[in-house]
Amino acid sequence: xxxxxxxxxxxxxxxxxxxxxxxxxxxxxxxxxxxxxxxxxxxxxxxxxxxxxxxxxxxxxxxxxxxxxxxxxxxxxxxxxxxxxxxxxxxxxxxxxxxxxxxxxxxxxxxxxxxxxxxxxxxxxxxxxxxxxxxxxxxxxxxxxxxxxxxxxxxxxxxxxxxxxxxxxxxxxxxxxxxxxxxxxxxxxxxxxxxxxxxxxxxxxxxxxxxxxxxxxxxxxxxxxxxxxxxxxxxxxxxxxxxxxxxxxxxxxxxxxxxxxxxxxxxxxxxxxxxxxxxxxxxxxxxxx
Amino acid sequence: xxxxxxxxxxxxxxxxxxxxxxxxxxxxxxxxxxxxxxxxxxxxxxxxxxxxxxxxxxxxxxxxxxxxxxxxxxxxxxxxxxxxxxxxxxxxxxxxxxxxxxxxxxxxxxxxxxxxxxxxxxxxxxxxxxxxxxxxxxxxxxxxxxxxxxxxxxxxxxxxxxxxxxxxxxxxxxxxxxxxxxxxxxxxxxxxxxxxxxxxxxxxxxxxxxxxxxxxxxxxxxxxxxxxxxxxxxxxxxxxxxxxxxxxxxxxxxxxxxxxxxxxxxxxxxxxxxxxxxxxxxxxxxxxxxxxxxxxxx
Numbered sequence: 001x002x003x004x005x006x007x008x009x010x011x012x013x014x015x016x017x018x019x020x021x022x023x024x025x026x027x028x029x030x031x032x033x034x035x036x037x038x039x040x041x042x043x044x045x046x047x048x049x050x051x052x053x054x055x056x057x058x059x060x061x062x063x064x065x066x067x068x069x070x071x072x073x074x075x076x077x078x079x080x081x082x083x084x085x086x087x088x089x090x091x092x093x094x095x096x097x098x099x100x101x102x103x104x105x106x107x108x109x110x111x112x113x114x115x116x117x118x119x120x121x122x123x124x125x126x127x128x129x130x131x132x133x134x135x136x137x138x139x140x141x142x143x144x145x146x147x148x149x150x151x152x153x154x155x156x157x158x159x160x161x162x163x164x165x166x167x168x169x170x171x172x173x174x175x176x177x178x179x180x181x182x183x184x185x186x187x188x189x190x191x192x193x194x195x196x197x198x199x200x201x202x203x204x205x206x207x208x209x210x211x212x213x214x215x216x217x218x219x220x221x222x223x224x225x226x227x228x229x230x231x232x233x234x235x236x237x238x239x240x241x242x243x244x245x246x247x248x249x250x251x252x253x254x255x256x257x258x259x260x261x262x263x264x265x266x267x268x269x270x271x272x273x274x275x276x277x278x279x280x281x282x283x284x285x286x287x288x289x
Numbered sequence: 290x291x292x293x294x295x296x297x298x299x300x301x302x303x304x305x306x307x308x309x310x311x312x313x314x315x316x317x318x319x320x321x322x323x324x325x326x327x328x329x330x331x332x333x334x335x336x337x338x339x340x341x342x343x344x345x346x347x348x349x350x351x352x353x354x355x356x357x358x359x360x361x362x363x364x365x366x367x368x369x370x371x372x373x374x375x376x377x378x379x380x381x382x383x384x385x386x387x388x389x390x391x392x393x394x395x396x397x398x399x400x401x402x403x404x405x406x407x408x409x410x411x412x413x414x415x416x417x418x419x420x421x422x423x424x425x426x427x428x429x430x431x432x433x434x435x436x437x438x439x440x441x442x443x444x445x446x447x448x449x450x451x452x453x454x455x456x457x458x459x460x461x462x463x464x465x466x467x468x469x470x471x472x473x474x475x476x477x478x479x480x481x482x483x484x485x486x487x488x489x490x491x492x493x494x495x496x497x498x499x500x501x502x503x504x505x506x507x508x509x510x511x512x513x514x515x516x517x518x519x520x521x522x523x524x525x526x527x528x529x530x531x532x533x534x535x536x537x538x539x540x541x542x543x544x545x546x547x548x549x550x551x552x553x554x555x556x557x558x559x560x561x562x563x564x565x566x567x568x569x570x571x572x573x574x575x576x577x578x579x580x581x582x583x584x585x586x587x
């Protein structure tokens with residue numbers, strides 16, 4: 001009854017062709033990532049050792065380790081998180097749970113999207129003008145982290161809002177019908193059910209902040225510091241800037257060092273992303289709907 | 290329904306912990322005095338070497354070094370965000386006025402001298418170059434575009450076209466080269482490759498047979514050639530070296546500066562004094578720059 005016509009055959013051929021084409025494109029996507037990782041591991045691998053991770057740079061940063069840069073990046077990320085997560089989550093809660101759908105809300109949404117599109121170097125100049133000079137924080141971890149926080153706020157807001165919206169409305173309605181207030185509903189029902197998405201946003205922010213160079217260059221990162229930062233008003237070294245510095249500014253750096261720094265940096269980011277995915281899977285497994 | 294009411298205890302806990310951490314650590318490094326030192330890319334590696342050595346010598350003082358270019362350091366001095374600005378050119382009167390306007394009187398210290406070397410690819414047969422030849426190549430209205438106009442044929446450079454390598458315009462090296470080679474009023478010609486660091490210039494020339502560039506002598510490697518430089522057609526051709534920069538015979542050697550905001554006091558004074566001492570000057574010598582006075586570093 002259903003004889004294959006010539007048209008069917010042609011369609012099947014075209015179908016197969018597109019399938020191959022798309023597969024090929026996908027492979028092209030993975031190829032650069034795989035190549036970068038392979039090159040970093042082969043050329044940077046020999047540099048990695050306990051001494052490399054846990055000692056000060058020596059001899060004009062051509063020997064020794066990267067401890068101050070590693071510690072500095074952790075400082076920058078932690079302080080940026082402290083500044084941006086509460087604000088970002090609160091903003092997302094307002095936009096998702098309280099805000100009426102009016103012009104103001106739409107304008108705020110538009111602003112958030114635009115904030116996400118601002119180039120990082122512009123954020124850097126904003127941070128220099130606002131935090132370093134106007135608020136007199138000086139070039140410090142505080143100024144750099146606040147700049148990073150402003151820059152990554154949209155990531156947190158968007159991720160949080162999206163995960164809040166995955167909580168079915170019926171859950172909220174059931175809660176309201178029991179006489180709970182909005183805040184009680186948020187605290188007991190909405191947040192616990194969207195925590196995995198929020199954490200994903202936070203971890204994405206971590207991986208982005210740890211790699212940024214431009215926003216910290218003018219606001220808090222130093223070419224060289226002979227000590228580890230002691231507080232938020234100290235300047236600091238950072239992995240991303242250190243990589244830039246030893247690959248473009250310092251003569252006679254042994255070739256494996258920049259690759260080693262890049263490998264450590266990318267491992268940090270990949271580990272963060274890995275944790276994020278694992279967390280998500282774990283929390284999703286506990287969902288009961 | 291039980292797990293729907295699980296509290297998201299993790300987030301507030303982490304935040305509280307982190308906040309406590311910051312609070313416990315306080316604002317900045319308490320008893321230690323931190324000197325902010327920023328500016329010239331030419332000086333940045335010496336500044337770093339000084340800071341590294343000084344940290345071992347006086348653990349109570351820490352010098353935070355940042356690069357960015359002479360212009361960056363001078364702008365920071367004007368804004369009052371540094372203690373010591375490094376510069377490979379003199380501050381302009383207009384810049385000094387601006388700094389004064391903000392209550393920062395810049396005090397100048399010459400911390401050494403730098404020979405500006407001309408860099409060529411090792412295969413380039415050219416052994417000497419005059420300032421006039423450089424001006425005809427780099428200066429506005431100049432008419433030299435090809436190696437054959439200099440009377441040389443460069444192996445590996447089939448196009449014969451000269452790739453001009455220069456620096457970004459907030460670099461002190463850029464400003465000094467313009468003053469010393471092109472003359473105060475003459476501008477650079479468009480079409481050069483403007484690099485963002487002293488080392489970048491040497492790296493590019495090393496890998497480009499058609500290229501010529503200028504950068505501090507301290508950035509020389511074994512894989513580039515440095516022709517001797519002549520002033521005028523009949524002048525002596527002098528090779529760039531620390532010695533020829535010290536005795537003044539090399540035509541494009543320049544002083545390197547540190548500026549402090551007001552007469553330096555306390556830790557900053559001690560640091561500047563140490564930089565200018567024989568010990569500090571020997572470090573700049575080891576890095577391939579000329580010290581400000583004759584010192585015995587053996």
